[in-house]
Each structure stands twice: as C-alpha cells, then as structure tokens.
Amino acid sequence: MSRTRTPVVPRWFAGEGEAFRLLGTRCTACGAVFFPREDVLCRNPGCQSTGLSEVPLSPRGRVWSYTDGRYRPPAPYVSDPELPWRPYTLIAVELAAERMVVLGQGAPGVTVADLEVGMEVEVVPGVLSEDAETTWTTWHWRPVGVAA
C-alpha cells in the first residue's frame, strides 16, 4: 500500500517541481504580506482590513543566515530513535520582494559547509518524515544550481 502525501501544515505550500511555492496571504487593503498565512485579520496596526487573499511567495531568495541541529530535537519533531541522529541544516532566507526572512530546512545533503550568507537559494518540495500511511511533505531551501 502506498503512502498518502500530506503537507505537514495545510495550505502553507503547493505545486510540484518547478512550480512549487510557499503560500502566504496578502492584505487586499494595504498590501501587507504574511507567512505563515493570516486568514482572519491583517496585522498591520494601521489597517482595519479582514480581506486577505492567498499569494505565492518568491521562489528564490538569499541566505540571511544558517545553522544546523547536531542533537535530536524533542517531539513533536519526528525522528526514529533507533537510528543514529543525522543533523539537518536550517536556512533563513531573505526574500527581496516580500522584504521578509523565511526559515526552512536545507534540502537533503546540504550542509553548513555548502552555505554562505548572501548565497542565492530556491524553494523546493521536500519530505519531512514518513510513517505507515503518510509521507509528510514540507519545503526545503537549496542553493541555486545544485541538482536535486
């Protein structure tokens, strides 16, 4: 039986391959952009709007900073305690058009040694974890020009 592919958080990202995008929302009154998405109230204190529409975020940005997790994080992060811990990379990416920084894990195989502040990266679909029925999908950041 094949596993169902399910986003780890609904409506935070969508699309396949080259068309994969993070999904935020934009205030229809003031233009403020939100990720994670705001669907009820615009958080601009000078705006009274409740009109928020879904908007894809820029697929590319530049590394604001990066780090890694050398020790197993606690739940609800899912990892197999039977297997040796494999560090993951975290990359904070500055999106020029949105004027914001978005955190994400690095794509598999990307280590801190591969990264520099200011480097161009792109968002790609990724897998966070798998259990018996479900493949939990997520977004990853990957240096531009590096093959999957």
Next chain:
Amino acid sequence: MDDVALATGGGGGVTDDVAVLGAGMHPWGKWGRGFVEYGTVAARAALADAGVDWRDITSVVGADTVRGGYPGYVAGATFAKALGWQGARVSSVYAACASGAQAIGTARAQLLAGLTDVVLVVGADAAPKGFFRPAGGERPDDPDWLRFRVLGATNPTYFGLYARRRMAVHGETLEDFAQVKVKNAALGALNPHARYRRAVTAGEVAASAVVADPLRLLDICATSDGAAALVLSTLEFARRHGASTPVRIRAVATVTPTYPNTALDLPDIATDSATAVPPAEHTFRESVARAAYEEAGIAPHDLSVAEVYDLSTALELQWYEDLGLCGAGEGAKLLREGTTAPGGRIPVNTSGGLASFGEAVPAQAIAQVCELTWQLRGTTGARQIDGARVGITANQGLFGHGSSVVVVR
C-alpha cells in the same frame, strides 16, 4: 523616544521610585526537587534580607512556570500557600523569559498606585534535562509547537542563526564568542548562587561539541533549577522601616515589538514583511532599552553595571549594541578592549550571567535585579564593582516580550 530625552541623563524618572528592601535566591543547579521548594527558599531569604515578616506582606506576585503543572500557572498563590496563607492579594504573570520582569512590573504598579505598600515577588523553576520543548498534543495553531514539528528548530538553532549572521556581517569570530564565556565564567566562579563556578578557557569552549553551528556547548546557556525573590516597597514604607537609602527601581520596561518586526525572533518561522509598512527606526531589542532609559531619565553613559540575557555568548555582544553601549557591529571590539569586564567602563554580567547560571526561566529576570541590588549595595565581595550607582537589566521573552529594569542608588 528622541535623543534629547536620552541626553538629559541623571535626572529623575517619569514615576516615583520603589525600594528594593530585600533580595534572595536559591542557588542554581540541577537539584531534582520541585519549583515550590526553590521559590520558598528564595522568598524566605528575601524576607530575611528585608527584615520584613511574611505576615506583613500585603501582595504576592509570582512569575509562572509552564513546567510545574497547574501550580506553576498560579505561581503567586502557590508560593503564598506554601509560605502560609496570610490573606495577601495575589497575582501570577507569565511572559516566558521576561516573566520575572513582568512580576516586578506588576508589583511596582501596585506600589505606585497606592494599592499596597510592600510586595513579595518570586520566580522559580525546575528545568528538565535537555532542550526546552513545547507543550504536548497536536497543536498546529501554536507557533512554538509548529517550529519543532516542521523544522525541529530548538532554541539553540536560533542562537546559531544569530551568531552566524554576526560573523558574516560584523566579522566576529568564534574566539570573540568564546571570550564572552571566559569573562562570564570568571565572574560566576566568584558567585555562590551560580551553578557553574569555575573559570573556563577559550580552548575549552572551542573543544566543546558543536550544538548548533557555529555555537559550541559552552557558548550556549544550560537549563537550570533556581529561584529568586525580591521584597519591594514604597519609599515611605522603606523610611518607616528604617531603610533611608535603599536601592531603588526607577524603571521597568515591558514593551512589545512594533510592526513590522524584522527580527527572526523565537519561536517564529518568518519575520514580518516590510512591504506595506517600513521598519521602525529601532529594532525591538533596541526599543526595549530605549523605553527603560526614557522612563528612568538616564542615558547609557550613566550606567555602572548591566545584566544582560546571554542565552548564547554571541547574544551578549548583540545586547551591548542594543543597550547603546557601542554602535552596531562594535560589540566584539568593546569586549576585546575590556570595557565590559571588571575594571572596564561598564562591566556586564558581574553575576556570571546565564553562562554561569543556566536559565531558570521565571526566576532569571528577578535574579538579574538581585545581582544589581547587591552590586549597588556594595556587598558582592570579590566580584564587586567599586562605586556602582546605576544598573540596567535586559532580557527578551519569546512571543514578543521585552524586559528591562533600571536600578539606582
């Protein structure tokens, strides 16, 4: 606030002062007992230091812990019951790492409003082994739960991001970060309340395991058990009590960020976007310090000592800049010049800081004020800074809690 207000330095604050009659702590460590016991030990130490009978306290403010079950969420009442119900009014507050400052702020507001004349403030925690973790269950509406679920982003990974950014932008080095630990460990070795009481070398920092690149184990503060308490009163009560020149709290800043918050703060997965509204002139942490300076009517050059929240070594350097002790990117230079060490212009973390204590969340911001109280009284022995007259604490709690307390004598 504008620079004119900053430049007025040395004048009175915008409110009356409140007196610090007593300060007390339970030593930090991993003692394997409950937070209530630690809190009552600290409370009794503060009451004894103040010379105030517990039955004469008319208000108790507890800083909550999220790790103690229901009693932790009603910490004020928990401590009041443990010390023996005596009818005092009670408050319990929570603001993550800034909980202690909120407790002090609540007590001060009651005193300045004339609701009460002497208040006991207590914060205590019993920390688990390993990383702090979110509350259990499936809670996808909780950003703190999401950052662990989606990213495995522990607190040290955020510290790692900030440290790497400083290295890239300001050219700071691992050696610079290690020297913060060296400074703070030397001071912690002199503090009987500290958990780690021995000097540390830069080589030991470099040889410790990487936790979140580029930070090593000895760059990052541990999680600890501990408790701190203060007895605060009106100046009139202090005079009647025979304390004619007590250490005084002149300001308590508990401000929130201004949208758009452009710092990637815990536990956020992204910053606010600055597309619709340009960022404020000052970052959130800068605004915390500026609010405290403005309320106290002082400027950075008036300070004798400071206690800042060194969750990591690199973050201490960031606080130097946010407090206005130096310009952006000059934190490491200030440290190298010895400005923030004993004998320098503005010694920072004379207690030994979180580097020597480890974090006991609701107690920590209260412990910062205990240290300043003892420095301003001149009773800290081997770590005493001569002639200390004005001190500031700085701290930030996740979910948008700034905290800064100005203490004078």
